[in-house]
Amino acid sequence: MTASNKPVVTVLTAPGEAPPPGIEAVQARAEVRFACDEQTLRDTLPGTDVMMVTDFRTEALEAAWPTADRLKWIHATSAGVDALMFPALIKGDVTVTNARGIFDRTIAEYVLCSILMFAKDFPRSIRLQLKHEWKHRDTERAEGKQVLVVGAGSIGRQIGRLVNAAGMHAHGIARTPRQKDPDFVAVHGNDELYDQLSHADFVVIAAPLTPQTEGLFDSKAFAAMKKSARLINIGRGPIVKTDDLIQALDDGEIAGAALDVFEEEPLPEDHPLWERENVIMTAHMAGDFIGWKRALTDQFLENFDRWHKGGELFNLVNKELGYAGS
Numbered sequence: 380m381t382a383s384n385k386p387v388v389t390v391l392t393a394p395g396e397a398p399p400p401g402i403e404a405v406q407a408r409a410e411v412r413f414a415c416d417e418q419t420l421r422d423t424l425p426g427t428d429v430m431m432v433t434d435f436r437t438e439a440l441e442a443a444w445p446t447a448d449r450l451k452w453i454h455a456t457s458a459g460v461d462a463l464m465f466p467a468l469i470k471g472d473v474t475v476t477n478a479r480g481i482f483d484r485t486i487a488e489y490v491l492c493s494i495l496m497f498a499k500d501f502p503r504s505i506r507l508q509l510k511h512e513w514k515h516r517d518t519e520r521a522e523g524k525q526v527l528v529v530g531a532g533s534i535g536r537q538i539g540r541l542v543n544a545a546g547m548h549a550h551g552i553a554r555t556p557r558q559k560d561p562d563f564v565a566v567h568g569n570d571e572l573y574d575q576l577s578h579a580d581f582v583v584i585a586a587p588l589t590p591q592t593e594g595l596f597d598s599k600a601f602a603a604m605k606k607s608a609r610l611i612n613i614g615r616g617p618i619v620k621t622d623d624l625i626q627a628l629d630d631g632e633i634a635g636a637a638l639d640v641f642e643e644e645p646l647p648e649d650h651p652l653w654e655r656e657n658v659i660m661t662a663h664m665a666g667d668f669i670g671w672k673r674a675l676t677d678q679f680l681e682n683f684d685r686w687h688k689g690g691e692l693f694n695l696v697n698k699e700l701g702y703a704g705s
C-alpha cells in the first residue's frame with residue numbers, strides 16, 4: 380500500500396502499447412504504475428501489490444522478479460497463461476488469475492462459422508467469385524455431424540452448446556471424464572483420444588498449451604482421424620506439429636484445417652500453409668470482438684474489488700497444471 384493507503388497495481392504492457400481501455404476505473408481505486416520491460420519493472424515492482432499483465436514479457440518479469448517484494452497476485456488478461464509461467468512464479472506463493480470466460484462465446488461462434496464454411500464449401504465459392512466464375516456444386520449437411528472438442532473447458536463448453544444447437548453432436552475430451560454433461564453427449568478422458576478421433580467429422584482443439592498437450596496433434600493423431608475430417612485449432616499453435624499437419628493434408632489423411640493459432644506467430648509470409656485451398660487461416664483473433672480490451676479491464680476490476688475487500692478471487696489458475704478449468 381502507498382502512503383494514501385491505496386494498493387499499488389503495476390500494469391505490464393508491450394513497449395509502446397496504449398494503456399488498457401477503462402484503466403481510469405483502476406486508477407480511481409489504486410496507484411497504477413506502468414511497465415513494459417525489465418528496467419521499468421525493476422522500477423515499479425518494489426511496493427507493487429498486484430500486477431495486471433496484458434503482454435507477456437516473461438523474460439523481463441523473470442529477471443526483475445527478485446525486486447517484487449510484496450507482490451500477492453498477478454492477473455493475466457488472456458485465457459491462456461502458457462507464455463507467462465516461469466519456475467519462480469509456479470513455485471512461489473503469488474496467486475495467478477486469468478481472463479477465462481471473456482472469449483468463450485466469440486470463439487464458439489468462430490468454430491461454428493468454420494464448420495459451416497467447410498460444409499458449405501465457402502472458401503471455394505469466394506475464390507470462384509473473385510474470378511467471376513459460376514460453378515454449381517452440391518455441399519455437405521452439417522446436421523448430424525460429430526464434433527470432438529479436445530479441451531472441454533470454458534471455451535469448449537460454449538462450442539458444445541452452439542454445435543449441438545445447430546443439430547450436430549458434440550463430444551468432449553478433458554482431463555476429468557464425465558458421462559453426464561449438459562453441453563456434450565459425453566466428455567471422455569485423454570485415454571480415449573485416438574478412439575474418439577476416429578469418429579469425429581470436426582476436431583476442435585480448445586485445450587491449453589501444457590507439457591501434456593504440446594505436439595499432441597502429430598502424424599499419429601492425424602492417422603487416427605477420418606480422411607473426411609477437418610481440424611480446427613483455436614487453442615495454441617504448438618499443440619499441433621505443423622510439419623505433420625502439412626503432411627497429413629498432402630497425403631489426404633485429413634480433409635482440411637481452420638487455424639487461428641500457429642507454432643510461429645505471426646506466420647511468415649512464405650509459409651506453405653498460406654497457399655493451401657483446404658486451409659482457412661486467421662491471425663490469432665478467434666475470440667477478439669469489438670470492445671474485448673475494455674471487457675478484460677472490467678473483468679480485472681471485478682476481481683480487484685473482491686481482492687480489495689478480502690474476498691475470494693475467481694478464475695484462479697492452477698499453477699502446476701497451467702490453466703484455470705477442471
Ligand SMILES: NC(=O)C1=CN([C@@H]2O[C@H](COP(=O)(O)OP(=O)(O)OC[C@H]3O[C@@H](n4cnc5c(N)ncnc54)[C@H](O)[C@@H]3O)[C@@H](O)[C@H]2O)C=CC1
Nearest residue numbers: 458459530531532533534553554587591666702703704705
Ligand atoms: N485463439 C484465441 O484467441 C484464444 C485461445 N485460447 C486458448 O484456449 C485455451 C482454453 O481456454 P479455456 O476454455 O478458458 O480453459 P479452461 O481452463 O476453462 O479449460 C481447459 C480444458 O482443457 C482440458 N485439458 C487440459 N489438459 C488437457 C489434456 N492434456 N488433454 C485434454 N484436455 C485437456 C481441461 O480438462 C479443461 O477442460 C486457453 O488455454 C488458450 O490457450 C483462449 C482464448 C482465446
Ligand SMILES: O=C(O)C(=O)COP(=O)(O)O
Nearest residue numbers: 456457458459663664667
Ligand atoms: O486469451 C487467450 O489465451 C488468447 O489467446 C487471446 O489472445 P489475444 O488476447 O487476442 O492475444
